[in-house]
Amino acid sequence: MEHYVAPLKHWTVAMRINHWAMAISIFVLIATGFLIAYPVTISKGETWLKFSVGEIRFWHLFFGVLLTFLFIWRLYLAFFSRFHADWKDLFAFLNIKDLIHQIKFYLLIEKEGPPHRGLYGPMQSLAYLGLFGLIFLIIITGLILMGAGYHAGITAFIYSILKPVERLLGGLAMVRYIHHVLTWCFVLFIVVHVYMAFWYDAVLKEGTLSSMVSGYMFKKEGH
Amino acid sequence: MDDYRKYVSKHYNRLLEQCKVRLDEVEREYPEPREDFQALLKARGISRRSFLKWTGVMTTALMLPPIFKPMVARAAENFSRIPVIWLHFAECTGCSEAILRSSYPNVDDILLETISLEYHETLMAAAGYQAEKCLEEAMEHFAGKYVCVIEGAIPRGLNGQYLRLGPKGETGLALGKRVVSKAAMTISLGACAVWGGIPAASPNPTDCVGASKALGVSTVNIAGCPPNEVNFVGTLLHFIMFGSMPPRDGEGRPLWAYGKRVHDFCERRPHYDAGEFVEEWGDEGAKKGWCLYKVGCKGPYTFANCPHLRFNDHMSWPVMAGHGCIGCTERGFWDTMAPYEKPIQEAAIGGGERTIDNIGIILTAATAAGVAAHGVYTAIRKKDKNQEEQKQEERE
Numbered sequence: 001m002e003h004y005v006a007p008l009k010h011w012t013v014a015m016r017i018n019h020w021a022m023a024i025s026i027f028v029l030i031a032t033g034f035l036i037a038y039p040v041t042i043s044k045g046e047t048w049l050k051f052s053v054g055e056i057r058f059w060h061l062f063f064g065v066l067l068t069f070l071f072i073w074r075l076y077l078a079f080f081s082r083f084h085a086d087w088k089d090l091f092a093f094l095n096i097k098d099l100i101h102q103i104k105f106y107l108l109i110e111k112e113g114p115p116h117r118g119l120y121g122p123m124q125s126l127a128y129l130g131l132f133g134l135i136f137l138i139i140i141t142g143l144i145l146m147g148a149g150y151h152a153g154i155t156a157f158i159y160s161i162l163k164p165v166e167r168l169l170g171g172l173a174m175v176r177y178i179h180h181v182l183t184w185c186f187v188l189f190i191v192v193h194v195y196m197a198f199w200y201d202a203v204l205k206e207g208t209l210s211s212m213v214s215g216y217m218f219k220k221e222g223h
Numbered sequence: 224m225d226d227y228r229k230y231v232s233k234h235y236n237r238l239l240e241q242c243k244v245r246l247d248e249v250e251r252e253y254p255e256p257r258e259d260f261q262a263l264l265k266a267r268g269i270s271r272r273s274f275l276k277w278t279g280v281m282t283t284a285l286m287l288p289p290i291f292k293p294m295v296a297r298a299a300e301n302f303s304r305i306p307v308i309w310l311h312f313a314e315c316t317g318c319s320e321a322i323l324r325s326s327y328p329n330v331d332d333i334l335l336e337t338i339s340l341e342y343h344e345t346l347m348a349a350a351g352y353q354a355e356k357c358l359e360e361a362m363e364h365f366a367g368k369y370v371c372v373i374e375g376a377i378p379r380g381l382n383g384q385y386l387r388l389g390p391k392g393e394t395g396l397a398l399g400k401r402v403v404s405k406a407a408m409t410i411s412l413g414a415c416a417v418w419g420g421i422p423a424a425s426p427n428p429t430d431c432v433g434a435s436k437a438l439g440v441s442t443v444n445i446a447g448c449p450p451n452e453v454n455f456v457g458t459l460l461h462f463i464m465f466g467s468m469p470p471r472d473g474e475g476r477p478l479w480a481y482g483k484r485v486h487d488f489c490e491r492r493p494h495y496d497a498g499e500f501v502e503e504w505g506d507e508g509a510k511k512g513w514c515l516y517k518v519g520c521k522g523p524y525t526f527a528n529c530p531h532l533r534f535n536d537h538m539s540w541p542v543m544a545g546h547g548c549i550g551c552t553e554r555g556f557w558d559t560m561a562p563y564e565k566p567i568q569e570a571a572i573g574g575g576e577r578t579i580d581n582i583g584i585i586l587t588a589a590t591a592a593g594v595a596a597h598g599v600y601t602a603i604r605k606k607d608k609n610q611e612e613q614k615q616e617e618r619e
Contacts, residue, residue, distance in 0.1 A: 037568050039517065041508065042498040052498035108600055148484055148523075167473045171554040172524035173567055177579075180568040184583035188590055195594040203601060 089118035314375030318413035321449035371406035377437035378429035448551035485522035520547025
């Protein structure tokens, strides 16, 4: 391959594991979440032999707690990763000139995007920071909803801390509603995120798509 | 564990002592009971056994250990000593109705019959200036001792002029402030008095709010539309026994009554976990008494003791009767709990049939269409570019 130089390390192992674990958790959470919002009636069989909604809620809570820990891990990596603590890259959108250039590139007005300055482009950093905000909010509302139903251990302890937040948001019903609205934000994020990954892979040909598995990106010689 | 038990027994013994001191004080300071409670119970055919059972139930409801049963009985005997001033504002009088009416007299009803109502706009015989005089006298005579019960939201719009009461046409806001200022304890009874309830539902042209917010005082909030009589009687008993408000949650509701979620103590809960739901009214599931979540039960978001205590002589409650909970004990009741016969996520946004799921589906479809168009355009541009390059190469 004469056009390409040696692959560049782009994502650490921790970042890749974190990414895919989060992706799986979020997919499971969206699926089980909608099944909790619109539970399926199972008419046949004895009541005491069935536990479908109970099981779905269990897995929803399981992956919810997993997502909480993954999010804490991701924040740790953002600040204290030994290879590339990327918290500064997440503020790439503050470069307004680059941001406008990037939007023009995405709208197919410009032929070339702004130069790569960090791990993320300006729009990308905005999207990921937004995603972090979304995850934070959905975890908080989720922990409130979990605490309302389980009155023991660390769950109860967290619930007692979050009780004022519940009041602030206007009661459990509103917390539940906000949780549902945030789910749709995740769905929208996934659609755009997956498309952009494919698009970059097709347009720039730098191996964006496979980089989240292998960890390496490729750079064209001319750049 | 032994230390824990010692601590607990020490704590409750101290509480019991406090309670005794307080009851002595009540018997000394407050006027004599109007009627002999034990004689009244006998006259109404309530046996001693039934009364003792009631004290047991009440002690448990108040989340006190059994050693407090004699104290509850003593408090019940002194119940009619406590002067009560009962104010009505923007409401339907349903809370009074719910508390006063029942098919046969039980101990709670007899207690509420003997309650020393100094002023109650619906029940008193006096009218006009005479009624006003009753209020003035009660406020003067029992200053700092009486319990003020507020029923109904208080309109603040036009400086409170949406609600005028009495012969002098005093605004509800002014009357409330005047009466509450001299009360030993203020009880907000019912959803309207607690958060404004239906009078405060959107668009709320009269700017109704709950009593606590309108009058700027801390109240015991007996939420519900209507609230359970046991919660009201229990709060008064607690006041007699301890001379203070019961421990309250963040919303000002007594913890002993509103500390648990309806969903967790619902008799239909096993059907929820088993995935057995009523899909529409009168279907097979409804006949079998399955979970009402899909027809809009708000039990999962509501803190109340309805499943334990029930209504109408503890006979039934909404979920038992076959309609979901409507969340009437919760903040912002009416607006936040709508729609009542659909799950909460199917609330209409900005009127009509627009729900968050409809908006979500449309936005997702639009985004998908947008990225597809973007992809197609990118491909076309690429093709053009390739063709141009080819042409250039050919030229060269």
